[in-house]
Amino acid sequence: MTTKRSFSEALADPAQLSVTWELVPGRGAREKAQEHFVKMAELAAKDPKINAITVTDNPGGKSAILAYSMAIEAKRLGIDPLVHFTSKDKNRNALESELYALDRADIQNLLVMTGDYPGAGYAGSAKPVFDLDAVHALRMITKMNEGAYTKLPATKFFAGAVVSPFKSTEAEIMAQYYKLHKKIANGAKFIITQLGYDARKFDELRKYVDTHTLTVPLIGNIFVLSLPVAKLMNKNLIPGCVVTDSLVAKLEEESTYSNKKELQLLRAAKLYAVLKGLKYNGVNIGGHGLSYIDVQYIIEKGEELSVNWQEIAADDFDHPQDGGFYFFEKESATGLNTCQPVNRSQTGSSNSSLKQSLMDVVHEVAFDHKAPLYPLNKAIAQFIDKSWLKQPFTLAEYTTKTMTNECRFCGDCAMHELGFICPMSQCPKQQRNGACGGSRDGWCEVYPGKQKCIFVTMYEGFKGRGKEERMKAKYMPPCNWDLHRTSSWLNYFNDRDYNNNKE
Ligand code: SF4
Numbered sequence: 481m482t483t484k485r486s487f488s489e490a491l492a493d494p495a496q497l498s499v500t501w502e503l504v505p506g507r508g509a510r511e512k513a514q515e516h517f518v519k520m521a522e523l524a525a526k527d528p529k530i531n532a533i534t535v536t537d538n539p540g541g542k543s544a545i546l547a548y549s550m551a552i553e554a555k556r557l558g559i560d561p562l563v564h565f566t567s568k569d570k571n572r573n574a575l576e577s578e579l580y581a582l583d584r585a586d587i588q589n590l591l592v593m594t595g596d597y598p599g600a601g602y603a604g605s606a607k608p609v610f611d612l613d614a615v616h617a618l619r620m621i622t623k624m625n626e627g628a629y630t631k632l633p634a635t636k637f638f639a640g641a642v643v644s645p646f647k648s649t650e651a652e653i654m655a656q657y658y659k660l661h662k663k664i665a666n667g668a669k670f671i672i673t674q675l676g677y678d679a680r681k682f683d684e685l686r687k688y689v690d691t692h693t694l695t696v697p698l699i700g701n702i703f704v705l706s707l708p709v710a711k712l713m714n715k716n717l718i719p720g721c722v723v724t725d726s727l728v729a730k731l732e733e734e735s736t737y738s739n740k741k742e743l744q745l746l747r748a749a750k751l752y753a754v755l756k757g758l759k760y761n762g763v764n765i766g767g768h769g770l771s772y773i774d775v776q777y778i779i780e781k782g783e784e785l786s787v788n789w790q791e792i793a794a795d796d797f798d799h800p801q802d803g804g805f806y807f808f809e810k811e812s813a814t815g816l817n818t819c820q821p822v823n824r825s826q827t828g829s830s831n832s833s834l835k836q837s838l839m840d841v842v843h844e845v846a847f848d849h850k851a852p853l854y855p856l857n858k859a860i861a862q863f864i865d866k867s868w869l870k871q872p873f874t875l876a877e878y879t880t881k882t883m884t885n886e887c888r889f890c891g892d893c894a895m896h897e898l899g900f901i902c903p904m905s906q907c908p909k910q911q912r913n914g915a916c917g918g919s920r921d922g923w924c925e926v927y928p929g930k931q932k933c934i935f936v937t938m939y940e941g942f943k944g945r946g947k948e949e950r951m952k953a954k955y956m957p958p959c960n961w962d963l964h965r966t967s968s969w970l971n972y973f974n975d976r977d978y979n980n981n982k983e
Pocket residue numbers: 906907908909910911914915916917918919923924925926932933934935
């Protein structure tokens with residue numbers, strides 16, 4: 481008889497897929513959702529094939545019972561929880577508090593992500609926080625695991641992150657992959673994909689990770705898709721989840737069949753088979769109201785079908801997005817990818833504006849530490865900093881940046897590192913290290929059809945100047961709120977800004 485292994489043990493075993501089952505804690509404390517959670521976790525605890533229960537954190541930005549509280553219940557029932565850990569509605573101190581609580585409860589597995597934009601709540605919409613992005617949170621957890629920063633005994637968190645290969649534009653895909661490098665460099669120990677049904681995209685991520693020697697286990701997301709949910713995802717009403725028109729049409733056809741539920745589960749089992757064939761290290765199974773029997777079926781049928789995974793990939797998961805970008809050239813024999821990246825000088829758009837080129841020049845001449853005017857500017861800034869000029873200078877900087885970039889007066893400006901785009905005013909989630917997972921066709925998750933994702937604009941601008949690799953190069957620390965309402969130029973030249981962040 482197989483013995484039950486923890487999530488991290490299962491992921492480390494190349495001979496077998498690890499299996500996590502995603503359960504949504506739901507709204508309320510003693511409602512159907514929590515009862516279902518407990519019943520299913522109890523059954524999963526007895527099954528050696530299920531290694532962990534994934535516990536979501538306010539999906540869709542709507543409030544639900546704390547993921548942490550349900551994770552404790554899962555732990556008590558004897559199954560490892562994998563807790564979604566987001567900063568959408570908590571600042572860095574609240575996140576740290578949550579980490580202490582998780583540590584005390586001996587809950588180590590965390591899935592660190594940006595989180596969906598907060599939605600409707602008591603007396604109106606909730607205030608979005610996003611004090612840290614996913615890369616910052618991973619780094620903070622790594623520092624706690626090293627016993628650094630808190631100067632307390634080292635923690636043992638096993639933290640992973642999310643990536644979406646299911647983006648349609650080159651800029652979005654590259655923004656996802658560049659951020660993936662930063663997530664891994666800052667401590668992500670495993671990576672879970674967003675939701676999608678395109679085998680070539682799953683294969684792309686596998687090959688991207690392998691060819692860039694990003695040695696982390698990959699977990700593919702399997703969501704049992706019903707027609708109503710597929711339609712919501714197709715209309716971009718569930719952030720980051722991609723269901724194409726061709727797949728909706730297929731589900732519409734199936735909806736007239738009496739065995740439509742079986743077909744939905746069979747599709748999930750087939751995706752399991754494909755992910756196993758593509759050498760993913762694990763799968764994360766989810767879906768509304770899934771029963772233990774459903775999950776068992778997906779695992780067993782998926783194992784049985786895995787010998788024919790290539791056929792299944794070609795027949796059932798060929799759902800490209802219209803004009804969608806792929807990082808690698810297509811392999812005609814399989815419909816998947818070769819290991820040859822496409823020539824990106826001939827794809828996508830590049831759009832460096834005159835303003836960006838001019839700002840680059842100004843930075844290289846006056847601001848960069850090696851700039852010819854840097855010593856003079858530093859001396860002037862040191863003088864101003866100690867004189868009555870400090871206040872008018874600060875006001876002048878704020879006024880200028882308000883006119884050009886809707887400045888939010890954070891005092892810790894990083895625009896010159898980010899293609900002269902301000903993440904504080906122009907990204908609703910204030911991301912400093914790369915795009916969240918919610919963009920669709922280049923548009924921002926929060927303002928679809930109205931505002932481009934800033935990382936799309938940034939990529940296109942950098943690409944126009946041959947500097948797009950900069951988006952993965954430098955870790956951008958979070959804002960230091962001590963500097964709020966002060967001059968970021970004075971902070972920069974007086975060595976007080978994020979470049980001097982002592983972590
Ligand atoms: S601008 Fe981009 S990173 Fe920011 S919230 Fe919108 S989609 Fe996400």
